[in-house]
Amino acid sequence: MGEQRQRFTQEFKEQTVKYIQEQTKSVADIAEELNIPKKTLHNWLTKYRKFENEPLTSVETLRQQEKRIKEQEQELADLKEEIAILKKAMHIFSKERN
Incomplete structure (x- = not known):
């Protein structure tokens, strides 16, 4: 048995x-x-x-995380662009005028 x-x-x-x-x-x-x-x-x-x-990973949680990551990547790209513009503006305004 x-x-x-x-x-x-x-x-x-x-x-x-x-x-x-x-x-x-x-x-x-x-x-x-x-x-x-x-x-x-x-x-x-x-x-x-x-x-x-x-948290336990589910398909919906992954989708939300991916969406959040994409939004943060876009925000980071925008901030980098703003910084570049500000640097150029600082350079222009800091030049001595004759």
Whole structure:
């Protein structure tokens, strides 16, 4: 007869991922410690990993970030142009008049 598959709750998986992130041990060591296959832990990491101060990435979030980056790049280009104009104006007005 085959072995019974272990079933874990979502809460257990999330807590395990948090535990993995807090440890300095390798995933292989933790897998051995918890008696859970290493591949399973890697799957859980992929699914439940959370980064502090980093929102989960979605397509909409990426679109918003790309739009914001384009706007900032345009603003930067405009500011560089303004600086160049101001430098030219300073040069013109700082010349001595005879």
